[in-house]
Amino acid sequence: FIEIAIEPQLLESYGVDPATLLSLFSRSNQMVAAGAIDSGKGSFAIKVPGLIEDIDDILDLPVKVDGNATITFRDLTSVRRTFRDRNTVARVNGQTAVSLEVSKRIGSNIIEVIEQIRETVITKSSAWPEAVNISFSQDRSVRVRTMLAELQNNVLSAVLLVMIAVVGALSLRAGVLVAIAIPGSLLTAILALNALGLTVNIVVMFALILAVGMLVDGAIVVTEYADRKLREGEPPETAYGVAAKRMAWPIIASTLTTLVAFAPLLFWPGMVGEFMKFLPITLVGTLAASLAMALLFVPVLGANFVIVSRYFILIGVTTIGAIAGAAIGNEILATVFSKNTGAAARLITVLLFGAGGAIGGGWIALRLAAIADRLASRDVGKTGESAAIKLASESDKNECVDxxxxxxxxxxxxxxxxxxxxxxxxxxxxxxxxxxxxxxxxxxxGKGVEFFPAVEPKQAAVQIHARGNL
CATH class of the missing domain: 1.20.5 (Single alpha-helices involved in coiled-coils or other helix-helix interfaces)
Structure with a gap:
């Protein structure tokens, strides 16, 4: 920054007006166009450079000419390099600080941006003096991470509550199938958003939480009807096939009515429309995925529930047993023989204990698979007739009930x-x-209508304007 100090006494003695001096300085620091030259083969523009490049250019500017005498800026002013007066003051914990505010570009991921900023600061700070302390404030990614954690907690709570409700009303098989449909639909919707190039923001997370209570309707209807057919003695393949065919149009109609209610938000104009369009788009993806889960995935998985659950238990428990056995072997080796054991002996010990854990886990898995088979058989109703069979007519299967x-x-x-x-x-x-x-x-x-409800702010900013020298 260059400071020009004008001497009022010199201006008065030479008869120079301060306004004239300032006007002369501004007119001199310009790039003047001087037309163009045509050489026959082409033309090019000519510009007369009049830009100030250093302090001497300022000092040598002529202000007034009288015969052979020339008065320059050097005679009337003093020019020096200095710093601009501060108009803001940054303090952190009462100490003078230098603040740097970083804003992300539109469409970029705030979590990734802040991680990259932290990595860059840590890398560059290795060459800074030790007395320099670095701190981060107003980190918006913390709030986003908190909202993501709340979304995960809501999803897990929804899965558990729905499982408890469905198991209590229907059966264990139906509860597991409905619980699988929830994360499957949400993950499919997130993949669809990623394919469309949309970010996961506050509105998307709100829409996902809102959709948790709606996406289980189709799966519950299909599993309930299939569970009824199972109690009537139908095999799982037939029961879930009939349920998917019978309930297809009712589920499709109910899903479409829900989507139509949110469709006008897609045509909301202005900035608010750009903000709210994520809500219907997310709901369309989530409910469409729930429709596919209810009519395709749930019937297929329900028809093969016994086989899938058996393999899942065998693979899962055996893997857990192998990992636990290897960890126990490694711990015993480190405790008993300390650090004197070679790498080969350690590897053999871990493999032996891991194999033993896998064998034990496999034995436990077989017992758990047998228990799951018995529970599934009891859910199907092979051990006796249910109340629905007793109320149904033996000669007519039109589901007439007294x-x-x-x-x-x-x-x-x-x-x-x-x-x-x-x-x-x-x-x-x-x-x-x-x-x-x-x-x-x-x-x-009523209390009236407002766009956003009043909430308690998370932070406050105070701006203090001082007079004179800060």
């Missing part, structure tokens, strides 16, 4: 529904009246 013989919550529901169906006009009028009253109450007692 509603008067039902008990429990189902009987209460049937009685209430039967009473409501006798008064259709009253029920429709009550529903319409409830809708109107809800609108009126919200108009009178």
């Amino acid at each position: 509603l008067a013989s039902l008990t429990g919550i189902t009987a209460v529901y049937v009685r209430v529904l039967r009473g409501l169906l006798r008064q259709p006009a009253v029920i429709l009028s009550a529903a319409f009246a409830t809708l109107i009253v809800s609108w009126l109450l919200y108009g009178a007692l």
Whole structure:
């Protein structure tokens, strides 16, 4: 930075106006176009350089000419190199600091950007003095990682709760199949987003959490119908095949109605539309994946559930046993013989213990597979007739059931529904009246409409403007 100090006494003695001096300086530091020259073979532009390149160019600028006498900037001013006055002050923990703010480009991954920044700073700081302390603030990737962790926790909680609910209502087989459909649909949606070049942002994560409760509907319907056919004595292949065919159109219709409700968000104009378009796109990918899981993956896996579960248990438990045996052998070798054992002896010991662990794990896996087979057989209903078989007609398989013989919550529901169906006009009028009253109450007692709800801020920024020299 170059500072030009004007001497008022010299300006007055030479009769130079300060405004004239400043105008002369600004006019001199320019690139002047001087036309073009045509050589017959072509033309090229001519420019007269008038740029200031060093301090001497400033000092030698003529200000006023009187005969043979020339007054320059050197006679009226003093020019020197200096630093610009500070207009901001950075302090960290009360100590003077130099702050550097880094912003990511649009479309780049904030987690990867911050990791690269940290790696670059650590690499470059090796040549800095030891007295320089480096700290990072306003790291937005921490919040993104926290939201990703919350998403994972929500997905795991959804899987466990759905498994518990479905196992309690249907069977272990149905619970496992529905639980597998949740991460399968979410991972497929994330792959679709990656193929479209979209990033995983706040709206995408919200849409994934929102979709967790909707994507299990198709799988539950298919497994419930298949479980009913299994209790009627049908083999798994036939039961799940019939369930997929029978429930295909209802599941497709219910999925389409959900997607149509979010379709208008795709045509939301402006910046808000660009922000909210991720919600319907994510839901379309997730629900389409759940539809494929319900109609393709779940029936195939359910029809071969016994075989798949047996192989999964055998491979998984045997692998765990081998790893545990190798770890135990390595620990025993390190504890008993310390560091005097050669590499070959250590390798043989680890292999022997690993083989023993694999054998033990295989034996346990066989027992667990047998237990799983018995549970699956009990779910299928081969050990006896269920209540549904007793209520069904022996001569006709049209699934006719005597509603008067039902008990429990189902009987209460049937009685209430039967009473409501006798008064259709009253029920429709009550529903319409409830809708109107809800609108009126919200108009009178509602708190209004806002784009984003008020939330407590995570951080605060204070700007202090001082007068004079900071």
